[in-house]
Amino acid sequence: MTPYRQLGRSGLHLFPLGLGTMQFGWTADEATAFDLLDVYHAAGGNFIDTADIYTTWTPGNPGGVSEEVIGRWLRARGRRNDVVIATKVRGPMGERGVEGRGSVHQREGLSRRWIMQACEDSLRRLGVDHIDLYQAHWIDSQTPIEETLAAFSELVQRGYVRYIGCSNYSAWRLMQALWTSDRRGLEAFVSIQPEYSLLSPTRANFERELARVATEYGLGVIPWSPLGGGMLTGKYRRGQPLPGSVRASENAARRFSEQNFDTVETLVAVADRHGAHPAQVALAWLLAQPGVTAPIIGANSVGQLRELLGTLDVQLSADDLAEISRVSDWERARTELER
Template identity: 80%
Template sequence: MTTYRRLGRSGLHLFPIGLGSMQFGWSADEETSQGIMDAYYEAGGNFIDTADIYTTWTQGNPGGVSEEIIGRWMKSRGNRQDIVIATKVRGPMGEFGRDGRKSIHQREGLSRRWIMQACEDSLRRLQVDHIDLYQAHWVDNQTPIEETLEAFTELVRRGYVRYIGCSNYSAWRLMQALWTSDKKGLESYVSIQPEYSLLSPTRANFERELMRVCEAYDIGIIPWSPLGGGMLTGKYRRGQPLPESVRADENARRRFSDRNFDIVETLEAVAGRHGAKPAQVALAWLLAQPQMTSPIIGANNTTQLGELLGTLELQLTPEDLDEITRVSDWERARTELEM
C-alpha cells in the first residue's frame, strides 16, 4: 500500500510521485492529457503541479492552457476533493488581459497587484474555489519579499489559497523569505520546487546549501526535472546522435559529459539487477533522500506514466543506493579534480 508523504510542516499529504503538466497542450493534446490524469488518479495519485505560464513558449499558446485542461478534467470527473492542486505565479502572461484588451500593466512578477490578479485568473481556469499550494515560480528582483509574502498571506486569509511555496529559490533567498515571514507574522513557505536530480551540476546545486535549509526548517521538497530532462531514462547514449523527440533538441547536449554518462550507465546496471528501468532507479534514489516529498514527473502518454509509477514497486538495497550516490557524488568529483 502506498504511503502518502506530508509536505513539510503543512497539512497536505502527497502521493510519492507528483504529476507535472507542462506537456498538457504542448506535447500531449487534451484527450491524451485527460487520459494521463485518469491513469494517475486510478493509481492513487493525488498531486498535480502546473503553472499559469504553461506553455507560453509554444506557438498559439497564450498561457493558462494546462490549468484549463486540468480544470475541465476535475470538473468532469467530480474529484476535486481528492486532488492536491499546485500552481505557480511569476512568469509573463503576455500583453493582453482576459477580455482581449491590451493591458497597461505588467502581466508578470511577484508584486501584490499581479499576484492577486494572477490568482483570480488561475482559480477561474482551474474552476476551483481554492488552490492547495500556490508557488512563487522564481524570484522577482523588482519586488520586495515583504510585498510578495503579504500578498500571499492575504490570499490565504481570504481562503483562495491553502499553503504557499516557492520554486527555483537559492538557499539565501529561501532563508530571507523564512526570516521575513517569522519577523512580520506572515504566511511562510512550506515547500520548495528546485531542479534536483542525480546529474551534475543539479545535484551539487541543491545539496550544497538548500537541502540543509529544508532539513532545518521542515521544508517539503518537490523537485522538477528529476530525470534530468530525460537524460536519466537512458534514451541518450554516449557518442550517439539525439533521438527524434519534441524535447530532444540541442539543449539536451548541455547535460552531456563523461561524468553524467557514467551515472546513466550505473543506473542501467542497477536496473538490470532488479528487472527495472533506469528512470525508476533514478526516482527511487531521489525518494530515499532526506525531506523528499514527491518528485514531479512528466508523461506524454499512459505507457510512460505507468513505467514511471512502477518506481513505487522497486526496492533498492543499501548497496544499490550507495553505488548510485558514489558515482554521482559532487564532493568526490571536486576532490578528484583538485588532486
C-alpha cells in the first residue's frame, strides 16, 4: 500500500501524487474528468487540487468550471470524506474582457471582501461545507498581508476552511506571511505550491531560498508543473521538431536549453535502465527531495494518468538520484553562462 505523506505540520495526509484539474472544462471534457477522478481514486489518490479561475482563459469560461466538475463527481460518487480538496483564490473571475479586472465590484485579489466572497462561491461550486486546503494563488501587493491572513483565519474559525497555504510566493513574501501570523496570532500557511521541476532555471528558483524556508518552518511542498510543461516526459528532443499539442507552441520553446536537453537525455537513460518512462523518473526524483509532499500531476486521458501513477513503482538508487541531480544542477548552468 502506498504510504501517505503528512502535509507539513498539518493534520492532512496526502497521496504522494496530487491530481491537478486545470484541464477540466478546457482540454478534458466532463466525462473524461470523471474517468480521471475515478482512476485516481481507485489507485488510492486522495489529493485533488483546483482553483477558482480554472479556466478563465478559455472562451466562454468565467472560471469555476473545474470546481463545478469536481463537485458533481463528489456528489455522484459520494467520495467527499475520502479526499482532500484544495482550491485557490486571487485571480480575476469572469470571462476575459467581459467582467473581472477593472470592474466596479472587483472580483479578484486577497482583500477580506474578496476572500470571503470567493470562498463562499468555491464552497457552492464544489458542493461541500468546507475546503481542506485554501491557498493564496499568488501575492496581492495591493492588500496588506495582515488583512489577507485575518480573512483566512476567520474562514478557519467559521469552519469553512481547515488549513491555509500559498502558491507562487517568493521566499521573502513567505517569510513575511509566517512572521505576520506569528506576531498577530493568525492562522499560518502550512504549505507552499511552487513551480518546481528538474528544468533550469525552475529548479534554481525553488532551491535557492524557498526550499530552505519550507524545510526550516515545516511547510509541505506540493509542486506544480513537475514535468516542466511536458518537456520532462521526453517528447521534446534536441534538434527535433515540436509535436503538435495545445501547449507545445506556448510553453516548450522557452524551456529549450542545452542543459535541459541534457537533463531529458539523462532521464531517458535512467528510465531505460528501470524499464520506466522519463516522466516517472522525473517525478520519482522530485519525491526524493527534502520537504516535497506531493507533486501535482495533470492528465488529459486515463492512459496518461495511469503512466504517471506508475511513478510510485519506480525505485531510484542513490546513484540514479545523484546522476540526475548533477546534470540538472543550476550551479552548473550559472557557471556555463559566466564562461
